[in-house]
Amino acid sequence: MRTASTAKFISRKQSPRAIVLYIFLLFAFSIFIFVFNAGNIVEDHPAPVISIQSHPQTKFLQTADDELWDAPSRHGLRPCVKPTSRYKGKIYNFSLYSVAFFFWSSSFAEISDMVAVAHIMNATLVIPQLDRRSFWQDSSIFSDIFDELHFITTLQGDVRIVRELPKELELVPRARKHFTSWSSMGYYKEMMQLWNDHQVIHVAKSDSRLANNDLPLDIQRLRCRALYHALHFSPPIESLGKKLVDRLRMRSGKYIALHLRYEKDMLAFTGCTSGLTDAESEELRIMRENTKHWKVKDINSTEQRIGGFCPLTPKEVGIFLQAIGYPPSTLIYVASGEIYGGDARLSELMSFFPNLVFKEKLATKEELNAFAKHASQSAALDYIVSLESDVFVPSYSGNMARAVEGHRRFLGHRKTITPDRKGLVRLFDELESGQLRETSSFSDLVQQMHKNRQGAPRKRKGPSPGIKGKARFRTEESFYENPYPECICRSPHLSGYGMLNRDGRFPGYELQAMSVHGAAAI
Structure with missing residues (x-):
């Protein structure tokens, strides 16, 4: 019965409209299967670059992380501490000494300032001493904190630095001086008259002794050499x-x-x-x-x-x-x-x-x-x-x-x-x-x-x-x-x-x- 019916169906002549409809449905079904499978392929094996760029939340998080941690652009700026061609190195009188005492609370600036002041006044700088009367009552000395030898040798072309005052000068009368805060180059040129009567200047207070601005370029760069090249920790x-x-x-x-x-x-x-x-x-x-x-x-x-x-x-x-x-x-x-x-x-x-x-x-x-x-x-x-x-x-x-x-x-x-x-x-x-x-x-x-x-x-x-x-x-x-x-x-x-x-x-x-x-x- 089934064989006879099938043969009868096959032998029946199909109309052209039915054939076109059949082909169209078959074509549509094929396209559906292709798109479905292609979708599964992309989902199972995503391309990382495409996924990150197309996901707004991921992109936002990445940008936020950059903003939190990345350093700002330096715009091609670089350190420059080399003296200019007009700079004159150390020109000092071996008998003139400046002794600086510094408060640890602002030592970074104080030490660098005193290097520059010693250079301006043609003085020999004695290694600064730590103030022990401060709140912290610290017994540390300079060499406990800094590499003393490196400090002296790095600045040897700028100012003469010694570890301690020579014994023959320990008892000579000193000029105890509180230099005026934020002073200019001209001020220290005037202070050089102190050498007429004294061999040693005791700088009792040394924080903020130099102006922030309007100083010669070479003096400013000397401060930077002292700060960023001479001062190494121990x-x-x-x-x-x-x-x-x-x-x-x-x-x-x-x-x-x-x-x-x-x-x-x-x-x-x-x-x-x-x-x-x-x-x-x-x-x-x-x-x-x-x-x-x-x-x-x-x-x-x-x-x-x-x-x-x-x-x-x-x-x-x-x-x-x-x-x-x-x-x-x-x-x-x-x-x-x-x-x-x-x-x-x-x-x-x-x-x-x-x-x-x-x-x-x-x-x-x-x-x-x-x-x-x-x-x-x-x-x-x-x-x-x-x-x-x-x-x-x-x-x-x-x-x-x-x-x-x-x-x-x-x-x-x-x-x-x-x-x-x-x-x-x-x-x-x-x-x-x-x-x-x-x-x-x-x-x-x-x-x-x-x-x-x-x-x-x-x-x-x-x-x-x-x-x-x-x-x-x-x-x-x-x-x-x-x-x-x-x-x-x-x-x-x-x-x-x-x-x-x-x-x-x-x-x-x-x-x-x-x-x-x-x-x-x-």
């Missing part, structure tokens, strides 16, 4: 500093160095008590009253904070970095002394970024024993780690923060985010009062506020508008915070010590030989 400090950097890199390829200047002496000096208990505020007031060289006794803490003169608190730092866009997993090295308020205050930062690291956790007890009770040497370790970080963030613009920022600029404008404390305080208060919420709008405001505060090349800022007389010098940006344009040039060839390589260092120079030879300042 071998034990550089060795451990390099180990700390390597260990951070092993934990996470990138890290932030946070100079958290929330220590007892800084809060007492600035009179900042926001968020502290009454007992803590009173303790700081007594400390300030009992410190002779802190001239301002009565300070309005609220006015200090509104004016942006207070260090950011640990909690404020956490809010700030989160608003900038850093994820909670970010590795943060905390460069600081003992945080006022201890773990209770640090926990406020850790609630935002739990991956905090301190040198005490990064190094062994045996490694740190040599630096115990020597705050200056400990600060030098923090300086090294901060200098080599992917991103440097200071919570306050103190001496160390300015020195690190300037050094990072010199080495290739490495990324440094300087918080706008005055602007942030306003946003923090609005956030606290409920006028702002911790949402994208708050982050947008913070990011826009700091768009141009990330270490990109710019010329040094002059005095604040409206300030007249000598007071204007105090408002100028520090030469050591930004040595551009005198020591950073837009030249196709590096005028000084060779070309920089891609990561901002000099080829052939290891980290301990080039990038960590600055003076740390608390």
Whole structure:
């Protein structure tokens, strides 16, 4: 029956319309099968480049990561510290000596300034001595912190430097002199008359002795040679500093160095008590009253904070970095002394970024024993780690923060985010009062506020508008915070010590030989 029916069906003549319809359906079905299978092939074996470019979220995340970590463009700028053809090397009288005592809190600038002053005055410079009456009561000497021999030999063409005053001059009458702050070249030329009556000048105070601006180019470059080439840390400090950097890199390829200047002496000096208990505020007031060289006794803490003169608190730092866009997993090295308020205050930062690291956790007890009770040497370790970080963030613009920022600029404008404390305080208060919420709008405001505060090349800022007389010098940006344009040039060839390589260092120079030879300042 089935065979007969099939034969009958086949033998039946099909109409042309039916045949066309059959062919069309067969063709459509074939196209469907091809598209379906082709779709499965693309989905199972995606091309990585096409996938990343076509996925808007992936592209956004990649861009955001670049913005968080990449250094700003240096626009072809390079270090330039070589003397000009007009420069005259050391021309000194062997019987004239200048003895400098420096306070460790601003040693970076002080040592370099005294090298330049000795050159201007044709004096022999005696290795500076560390002030031991400071808050830290540190017994370190110059050679404990710096490579003394390297310091002397590197500058031998600029100024004569000796380790100590010759015995025949130890008892001669000295001119004890407090040179005027931010003085020009002409001032020190006049001071040379002191040599008429004295063989030794005792420089009792040496911080901010030279002007930031309007000095001869060769004097400015001498300051940079002293700062970035002559001042190497001592071998034990550089060795451990390099180990700390390597260990951070092993934990996470990138890290932030946070100079958290929330220590007892800084809060007492600035009179900042926001968020502290009454007992803590009173303790700081007594400390300030009992410190002779802190001239301002009565300070309005609220006015200090509104004016942006207070260090950011640990909690404020956490809010700030989160608003900038850093994820909670970010590795943060905390460069600081003992945080006022201890773990209770640090926990406020850790609630935002739990991956905090301190040198005490990064190094062994045996490694740190040599630096115990020597705050200056400990600060030098923090300086090294901060200098080599992917991103440097200071919570306050103190001496160390300015020195690190300037050094990072010199080495290739490495990324440094300087918080706008005055602007942030306003946003923090609005956030606290409920006028702002911790949402994208708050982050947008913070990011826009700091768009141009990330270490990109710019010329040094002059005095604040409206300030007249000598007071204007105090408002100028520090030469050591930004040595551009005198020591950073837009030249196709590096005028000084060779070309920089891609990561901002000099080829052939290891980290301990080039990038960590600055003076740390608390």
